[in-house]
Amino acid sequence: MFSQLLGWIGGVPPSVGSFIGTVTGSTLGLVALLLGALFNAHLNRKRDDRLRADEAQAARRAIAAELSGIVDTLARNADDLATPKGSFTVPDIAHQVRVFPALLPKVGLLGVDEARAAIDAYAMVDQYCEALLLKGGKLHDGRPDRRLVLMPKETAASVARHNRAVVEAIAPTIALMKAPSTTGVAEEKH
Numbered sequence: 483m484f485s486q487l488l489g490w491i492g493g494v495p496p497s498v499g500s501f502i503g504t505v506t507g508s509t510l511g512l513v514a515l516l517l518g519a520l521f522n523a524h525l526n527r528k529r530d531d532r533l534r535a536d537e538a539q540a541a542r543r544a545i546a547a548e549l550s551g552i553v554d555t556l557a558r559n560a561d562d563l564a565t566p567k568g569s570f571t572v573p574d575i576a577h578q579v580r581v582f583p584a585l586l587p588k589v590g591l592l593g594v595d596e597a598r599a600a601i602d603a604y605a606m607v608d609q610y611c612e613a614l615l616l617k618g619g620k621l622h623d624g625r626p627d628r629r630l631v632l633m634p635k636e637t638a639a640s641v642a643r644h645n646r647a648v649v650e651a652i653a654p655t656i657a658l659m660k661a662p663s664t665t666g667v668a669e670e671k672h
Contacts, residue, residue: 538591545600546659548581552607553649553656560645566638571622574611574629579604596658603655606648613644 494502552575559572582604589597611631615621617640619631633641 534591537588541585541588541591542596542659544581544585546656548579549603549652549656549659552578553652556645556649560642560649563638563642563645566635568635569632570635570638571630571632572614572619572641574614574631576608576610577628579607599655599658603652606651610648614641617641617644 555573555575555578563570582600589600592600611629614631614633617633617637619633619637622630622632
């Protein structure tokens, strides 16, 4: 069969041979071009996935760092409330939130459980001032750059318990953000 094909090609006029050569070369060039484009797309996709995974990890670290600072503030305040000398002021911890609003466009890079945990933690931080007001606090006008809540002395133990409860509620979110990701963009198969 192959020898018949070679015999046929050898017997064709030069113009037809030139045409067959041109078609064969063009076809091989097109196949090579398509294979190169597909391989390049594969490499670009891998790079994009790696960049998304890096962005998601950076977002996790930033959320963990910010929530850790808030937890430290709450724990320190709870310890300070062990011996109140009278009425006391408590800062609204929602004013410590600076990073999360900037990260909102990147929340979609997190896994569903991570995003939900972060949103729930920040909702709790946002509702902290309202919880203090419900315990008998009053907004204090002393500092325009921060919102302070003036609390009666008899609420010290209740505020300390509330602070510790918020710390306990936020701690798993911090741990989740610090743990290696098990969900999210990096692990999805495309």
